[in-house]
Amino acid sequence: MHQAILLLFSIASIVSGYVLVNRWKSALPFALFRFVAAFLIGTVVSVSLAYVLASLLPRSLDRIFVASLSYSFLIFLYFLLRWKSCLVGIKKEIRSALKERFDMTVLLFSLIFSFWLMFKSFRMGTGSVLLIGSNEVFDFGHALSIVRSFSWGNNLPFLSPFVANAVHVYHFMFYFWVGMYEHLGVPIVWAVNIPSALTYACLLVVIYFIPRVLTKAPKIVGLFAVLFTILHSTLTFIFFFEKYGVSIHALKILWRLPKYFFAGPFDGSPISIYWTLNVFVNQRHLALGIAIALLVGLVVFQECKKKTWSMIDLMIVGILTGLLAFWHIVMFGILLGTVGILLLINRKYRQFVVYIIASLICSVPTLMTWVRAAMVYITPAVRSSIPLPTTHVPILLYIIYNYGILLFSVPIGLFVMPRQYRIFFATGLVMFIVGILAKVLFVFDIDQKFGNYTVIFANIISSYLIYYMWRKKNTVLRGFAVIFILFLTISGVIDLMVIKNDFGYPVTDAPQNTFIEWIRNSTSQRAVFVENPDIFDPVVLAGRRNFYGFFQNTLTPDRSHVVKLMFEQPKDDGVLMEQYNVSYIVVPKKPSPDFRYTINVQLFQQYLRKVFENGDVIVFSI
Secondary structure (H helix, E strand, C coil): CHHHHHHHHHHHHHHHHHHHHHHHCCCCCCHHHHHHHHHHHHHHHHHHHHHHHHHHCCCCCCHHHHHHHHHHHHHHHHHHHCHHHHHHHHHHHHHHHHHCHHHHHHHHHHHHHHHHHHHHHEEECCCCEEEEECCCHHHHHHHHHHHHHHHCCCCCCCCCCCCCCCCCCCCCHHHHHHHHHHHCCCCHHHHHHHHHHHHHHHHHHHHHHHHHHHHCCCHHHHHHHHHHHHCCCCCHHHHHHHHHCCCHHHHHHHHCCCCCCCCECCCCCCCEHHHCCHHHHHCCCHHHHHHHHHHHHHHHHHHCCCCCCCHHHHHHHHHHHHHHHHHCHHHHHHHHHHHHHHHHHCCCHHHHHHHHHHHHHHHHHHHHHHHHHHHHHCCHHHHHHCCCCCCCCCHHHHHHHHHCCHHHHHHHHHHHCCHHHHHHHHHHHHHHHHHHHHHHCCCCCCHHHHHHHHHHHHHHHHHHHHHHHHHCCCHHHHHHHHHHHHHHHHHHHHHHHHHHHCCEEEEECCCCCHHHHHHHHHCCCCCEEECCCCCCCHHHHCCCEECCCCCCCCCCCCCHHHHHHHHHCHHHHHHHHHHCCCCEEEEECCCCCCCCCCCCHHHHHHHCEEEEECCCEEEEEC
C-alpha cells in the first residue's frame, strides 16, 4: 500500500511539473528536455508542498503517508478535470521524445552511468550491513541521520536530530524526499540512490540540451559538454605521470588507483577534491540544485527575448527560486543572482522587483536561519575557533591547477561564439568571480559550490569551441581540437578510477544492530538520548534525537557541561533528565578513546533503571 502511494506521488509530481513546464514550451523546444524539466520542477514543488502539509498535520497521523496521498489526490483531481488536454499533451510529448533516438541514447547513458556511480559509493553488504564508499563516510553519517529522522523519527518540522530541539542549519529537503522513499517502503540504499541517480542523470541531460537550445549547435556539442562534466579538467594528470611516468606500469597503477591523487583542501594539496565526481556522490542534493539553477536560468534567458512576459510566469519562477533555498541554499543564491542579472540587463525593472519579492517570501523560513548562522559565523571569536582545511597556494596558481586547459578553451570559445549567446554565459562568469572571492575570503564550502556550477558553463563553451574548430576542416585546427579533448578529460579519467576502486566502509544497520532495532521498536519517536557523539550515531540512525551529538553548527547551544554531569553524577540524573526532557542515557561498556567522561556503572544501576543491554552499551532510564 505504501509503495503504491509513493508511485502515485511520483506520477503526480511529474504531472504537476509538466503543467508548469508547458508554459515555457518555446524556451524548451525539445520534448525530452521538457520531460526532464517536468521531473525536476515537479519534484521541487511536490516534495516541498508535501513537507509543508506533513508538518501541519497532527503527530498522531502517519504524516508522510497522508501528505503524499493528499498531494497525489489533488493532482489527479486536477488531471480528471482537464484529463483530455493533459493526456493528449503528455502522449504527444512522449512520442516526440521517443522519435529522437540520439537524445534517448544520451538519456539512457546518463541513467546507467548515474546508477552505477551512486550504487558504487553506497550499497548493501551481507545481512543489514551498509557499505559506504571510503571517501564518503563523513557526509553519509550526516545525510543518513537526517533521512532517518524523517523516515523513522517523524521529525516534522525539521529540527536537529543531533542536538535535540535545536535548529540545524541545513538545506534538508532532498533528504526529506529520500526519507519519504524509505518511509513508504523502499529500502534505505534504494531510497538514497534512486533520487540521487535520477537527479544526476537529469543534470547531465540538462547540460546536453543547453548548447542546443542556446546556440542551435548539433547534438555532438551537447554530448561533449556531458563528457567534459563527467571527466573534468585539472592538472592532476601532469603530477600523476610525473610521478609514475608514461608506461604500462603507470597504466596498471592507474587502473587500481585506490584514492584521489589530490584531495584538497583536506590534505593541503593545491588541487581540490571538489572538482571530482566525489562531490556528487557525497553531496547527493547538489545535482538537483545545479540542475534547477541551470534550467530556470535558461528559461529566463529565453523568455527575456520576448517583449512581454506574463507576471504569473515570473511569479512561478520566483516561487521556484524561493523553494530552492530548502534544497540547496548556495544554488538558491546563484539562481537569484543569475535571474536578477538577466532581468536588469534586459531592463525589466518591474519584473525584477516582482521576482525578488516572490523569491524572498518563499525562502524566508529557511533564509532567516541561514542569515542568523552567518552573522554568528563571521564574528572573529567564532571564526578563529573553527579550524578550516585550506590549500596553501596563491590564488592564481590555485586557478591554474584546478581549471587547467579551460583557461584557454573558455576565452577562445567565447570569442568564436555568436555575440547574442554570450550574455547567458556572462552570468556564469559573474558567479565564477563571486566563487573566487569566497575562496580568497576563506568562506569554506561556499566557493566550491560556485565552482561546481560555473565549471559547467566552461565545459559547454569548450565543447562549442571543439565543434567550431572541427567544422573548419582544417588539419591544424582539428589537431588542436583533439588536444583540447585529451587535456579536458585525462584528469577526470584518473579520478574516475578512484570511484571504480573505492571499497565499502561497513556500517551495521537494524535489525543486525540490536541497539538500533531496540530503539526503533521500543522507544517513542520523540525520545531524547544522552550518548557519546559519533559520526554513525545509533540513536540518530534509529530516527531518535541525541541530546548533544556529533554534527553541530554555529547556532548549536553548548550542552557539554550538562552531559558531563549526567555521565559523572548519576545520582542527579533523575532531576536533570526531567529538566532537559531526556529519556535515556547510553553508557558504553568499552569507552572509546574520545569518551571524555569518568563513569561508574554501579552508580547508574543504583539510581536509574536499566532498560537495554547488549555487548556494546547499557541504556538507563528514570
